[in-house]
Amino acid sequence: MSAPRRILMVEDSADDAELTARALRRSCGELIFERVETPEAMRAALLREKWDLVIADYSMPHFNGLAALKLLQELGVDLPFILVSGTVGEDVAVEAMKCGAGDYVMKNNLVRLPLAVERELRDFEMRGARKHAEEEANRARDRVRDLALETARLRSDFLASMSHEIRTPLTGIIGTVELLSLSDLTSEQRRQTEIIRSSGELLLTIVNDILDFSKLSAGKVVLEELDFDLVELTENLADSFAGVAHAKGIEIDLHVDVNMPTGLRGDPARLRQILNNLVSNAIKFTQHGEVMIRANRVKDTDNEVLVRFEIIDTGIGIPSEAQQRLFQPFVQAEGSTNRRFGGTGLGLVIAAKLTNQMGGEIGFESAAGKGSTFHFTARLKKGPRILHPWMTATATSCFSRVRALVVNDGSVWRHGISEYLSSWGIENIAVSGEAQALDSLKLPQEADEKQVVILIDEQASGIDALRLAHAIKGHCDINRNKIIMFSADSAAQSQTWVVDAWITKPVRPSHLFSCLLKLFGNADPIGAKTIASAPCSPAGDEKSRWRKGVRVLLVDDNFVNRTIGAKQLSALGYTAEVVDGARRGLEVVQNGKSDIVLMDCEMPEMDGYTAVAEIRRREGTSRHTVVIALTAHVTEDERRKCLNAGMDDYLSKPVKLQTLGEMLDGWVHRRFDHTVESANA
Numbered sequence: 301m302s303a304p305r306r307i308l309m310v311e312d313s314a315d316d317a318e319l320t321a322r323a324l325r326r327s328c329g330e331l332i333f334e335r336v337e338t339p340e341a342m343r344a345a346l347l348r349e350k351w352d353l354v355i356a357d358y359s360m361p362h363f364n365g366l367a368a369l370k371l372l373q374e375l376g377v378d379l380p381f382i383l384v385s386g387t388v389g390e391d392v393a394v395e396a397m398k399c400g401a402g403d404y405v406m407k408n409n410l411v412r413l414p415l416a417v418e419r420e421l422r423d424f425e426m427r428g429a430r431k432h433a434e435e436e437a438n439r440a441r442d443r444v445r446d447l448a449l450e451t452a453r454l455r456s457d458f459l460a461s462m463s464h465e466i467r468t469p470l471t472g473i474i475g476t477v478e479l480l481s482l483s484d485l486t487s488e489q490r491r492q493t494e495i496i497r498s499s500g501e502l503l504l505t506i507v508n509d510i511l512d513f514s515k516l517s518a519g520k521v522v523l524e525e526l527d528f529d530l531v532e533l534t535e536n537l538a539d540s541f542a543g544v545a546h547a548k549g550i551e552i553d554l555h556v557d558v559n560m561p562t563g564l565r566g567d568p569a570r571l572r573q574i575l576n577n578l579v580s581n582a583i584k585f586t587q588h589g590e591v592m593i594r595a596n597r598v599k600d601t602d603n604e605v606l607v608r609f610e611i612i613d614t615g616i617g618i619p620s621e622a623q624q625r626l627f628q629p630f631v632q633a634e635g636s637t638n639r640r641f642g643g644t645g646l647g648l649v650i651a652a653k654l655t656n657q658m659g660g661e662i663g664f665e666s667a668a669g670k671g672s673t674f675h676f677t678a679r680l681k682k683g684p685r686i687l688h689p690w691m692t693a694t695a696t697s698c699f700s701r702v703r704a705l706v707v708n709d710g711s712v713w714r715h716g717i718s719e720y721l722s723s724w725g726i727e728n729i730a731v732s733g734e735a736q737a738l739d740s741l742k743l744p745q746e747a748d749e750k751q752v753v754i755l756i757d758e759q760a761s762g763i764d765a766l767r768l769a770h771a772i773k774g775h776c777d778i779n780r781n782k783i784i785m786f787s788a789d790s791a792a793q794s795q796t797w798v799v800d801a802w803i804t805k806p807v808r809p810s811h812l813f814s815c816l817l818k819l820f821g822n823a824d825p826i827g828a829k830t831i832a833s834a835p836c837s838p839a840g841d842e843k844s845r846w847r848k849g850v851r852v853l854l855v856d857d858n859f860v861n862r863t864i865g866a867k868q869l870s871a872l873g874y875t876a877e878v879v880d881g882a883r884r885g886l887e888v889v890q891n892g893k894s895d896i897v898l899m900d901c902e903m904p905e906m907d908g909y910t911a912v913a914e915i916r917r918r919e920g921t922s923r924h925t926v927v928i929a930l931t932a933h934v935t936e937d938e939r940r941k942c943l944n945a946g947m948d949d950y951l952s953k954p955v956k957l958q959t960l961g962e963m964l965d966g967w968v969h970r971r972f973d974h975t976v977e978s979a980n981a
Contacts, residue, residue, distance in 0.1 A: 304330035305421070308345055310356035310368045312337040320355065320384065320410060327414035339363055339371055346377055353417060358385030358392060358404075369399055380420035384413070452517075459514045460933060463507050464902075467932035468858065471954040474500045475864035478957045482871060504954065509646040511934065512573075516653040521570075522936060523657055527683040528568035530607070531556055531691075531810075534595055537575050538806040541591075545583055546788040550614075551590035551759070552583070552806050555716040558691045558723040560597045561605055565683035570654050575609065577647035578674045582613035589614030589671070592712045603682055606660075610675045612712055618666040626664070627652050651676065690813035696725035702820045703750045704728035707737045707768065708757040717755060720809050724816075726753075732760075734768045741776055751780050751820055758787040759805075769798040782819050784812075847873035850968055853894035854878045855885035855911070856930065857903040865898065865955075872961045882911035889915055889925055896967055898951075901931040901942065909945040916946045926967050930955065 305328065311317040317335045324331055334349070336342045337360065345351075354372060356365035365383045372381060383396045386407045393404040402423070403416040477497040485493060515521050538554040545552040556562075575593070582591045594610040618626070627648050655662040659679035666672035689695060704721050706728060708714045714730040721728040727750075731737050737754070754772055758765040769783050782800040786807060801815045852874045854865045862878045869876035877894070879885050882903050888894060897915075901908035912927050919925065929942035932953040942950045951963060 304332050305352045306332045307353045308351045309333055309335045310342055311335055312360040323410040323413050328417060342368060342371060346375055351379055353380045355382045355384060358383050359387055366399055369401060380424045382416055456514055459511055463511050464932040466507050467953045470500055470504055472860040472864055474954045479867050512650050513646045523567040523570055525565055527565050529562055529686050530564050531562045531688055533568055535808050538593055541579055542806055550586050551710055551713055553592045553713045553716050554806050555594045557596040561682055563683040563686040565681040574651045574654050577651045578611040581647060582611050586613045586615030590710045590712050604679060606677055606679050608677050610673055612673045614671040617668045617670050617672055619668040690809050698817060699724055699726045699820055701750050702726050703752055705740055705754045706730040709760045709762055734763055753782045755784045758785050773798045784815060848875055851875045851895045853888055854898045855882060856900040857881050868957050868960055882906035886911060886914060897925055897927045898930055899927050901929055912946040926971055
């Protein structure tokens with residue numbers, strides 16, 4: 301048997317309340333009533349008891365039904381509410397409904413009240429059931445979300461831990477191989493050393509790809525906003541792949557739109573990562589021919605620019621049936637490719653996710669046996685203007701009396717060089733063979749007697765570059781014709797009178813412009829005097845002298861890491877001290893015997909974060925020892941953790957010799973110029 305309904309009646313007339321109760325008992329069964337007629341009494345009743353329904357008189361001398369409804373809402377009590385009244389009029393009913401009443405019943409028609417009560421109670425129960433179901437669904441969804449987040453966290457933690465554990469032994473492998481390569485080895489020993497090095501690098505790439513894929517999938521990659529030079533970024537990119545491309549006998553070329561605003565703001569490391577993935581794929585799947593890197597301005601506003609990058613190769617291409625599988629994780633174009641070329645199949649997925657974060661799109665065109673073009677766009681903010689003389693309007697005034705002949709069998713390379721020459725106002729033609737080149741030079745010259753520069757690729761197939769140079773010099777006016785030879789191997793560039801200048805590939809437009817300026821320039825564009833060929837490092841002996849005056853302390857609990865680190869510092873020429881553990885490191889720093897500290901982050905007893913905090917506490921404001929973190933964790937959170945702890949910089953393991961040297965040199969010049977100057981004095 302169901303419990304009786306509890307009804308709270310807000311009514312100033314006891315007789316009217318009794319009539320209302322009598323009407324309800326006839327149809328609704330057993331009921332429990334309580335009558336109140338003031339706000340205070342209604343508040344007390346609502347707080348004291350649990351009610352199923354409120355019935356209120358619309359019009360009372362000191363307290364009316366709408367005020368009762370408002371009080372119910374203010375208290376946050378969700379109950380069915382019916383207004384009864386002896387006042388006739390639709391306006392009253394509309395006003396009651398607008399305020400939230402469930403129904404409005406006239407006192408002269410109380411026979412309708414039981415139906416209204418039953419309906420309101422039924423609707424209220426249904427609303428309660430729906431609300432309960434929604435709450436259960438929300439709780440279930442929250443549990444699923446929490447489980448997914450926890451799973452993602454555990455996966456991320458596992459991958460980070462795995463990365464750390466793999467990087468630690470890789471430090472010993474890659475570091476030892478680098479040091480071995482500096483020693484006197486036989487050709488067979490050097491070949492075997494290179495196998496170990498390349499295998500270690502491949503394993504490191506796989507670990508990085510898996511970790512990046514995990515972070516991107518979890519939405520944990522946050523793009524930085526840093527000022528950078530797009531020309532410098534792309535030139536360094538091309539240079540970094542020059543060795544592996546040359547070893548395969550393929551060209552790697554670069555073309556940057558001369559109208560590109562080069563001072564940009566964005567995440568250069570992630571942009572470089574996208575380009576690295578696409579260029580490494582292009583070289584991997586190209587057996588002969590060339591790979592071209594292009595960067596073009598699509599559109600720009602006062603504050604940002606949309607840049608389109610293209611990586612064009614003459615490789616094996618992608619069959620149409622395999623193209624739909626691209627950009628899927630752990631998938632390459634075909635199973636045989638996976639076995640032949642290796643890789644995780646994550647490079648394109650990572651590139652696509654990063655491109656999306658940069659507000660761009662990624663795509664490709666390809667056909668089996670005809671090469672591929674991968675392209676993507678990135679939306680970047682404009683940063684401080686960076687002046688490159690070869691990109692200024694005055695560059696066209698430098699070569700008004702020069703025409704050019706480009707000789708190379710690669711159409712993409714010829715087209716890129718031709719575009720640069722045209723942008724500088726140099727009339728030019730491009731040919732692919734020796735006979736065409738000589739025929740072009742035999743054509744009648746115009747009356748303006750322009751000088752001619754012949755640009756020859758030494759590695760062009762089917763062309764004997766030096767023989768062609770001798771033929772040109774032997775049959776043409778030596779004073780009017782200058783020869784620039786391009787070579788991928790700077791060491792193999794021969795000193796011969798027939799070549800007026802050598803340029804090392806991949807061709808940097810700044811180097812080509814500077815070379816032409818030296819041979820023919822009749823004007824000095826703004827800043828042209830600042831252009832040299834390639835930037836050069838200090839002489840080896842000079843660098844060794846000032847490095848020896850800098851004391852570097854390496855703090856690490858791992859014997860292998862200490863051994864490799866000490867030998868790396870010695871190979872770089874720094875004065876090194878190596879200690880086991882953070883407590884011993886604190887003692888050395890306290891004695892003021894270190895200029896730079898390389899601090900491992902994860903050590904027993906006292907970790908690197910605690911150690912650097914103690915160093916900063918002891919130094920106060922009187923000193924600041926440069927502390928560089930060494931960690932096998934490579935996440936952005938880890939980098940921030942190191943910097944927030946008081947570290948000055950961050951190196952991820954395994955630390956390569958060149959990276960370590962560049963990091964230390966940078967801090968020496970930033971903080972200890974007096975040390976360098978005294979060493980050089």
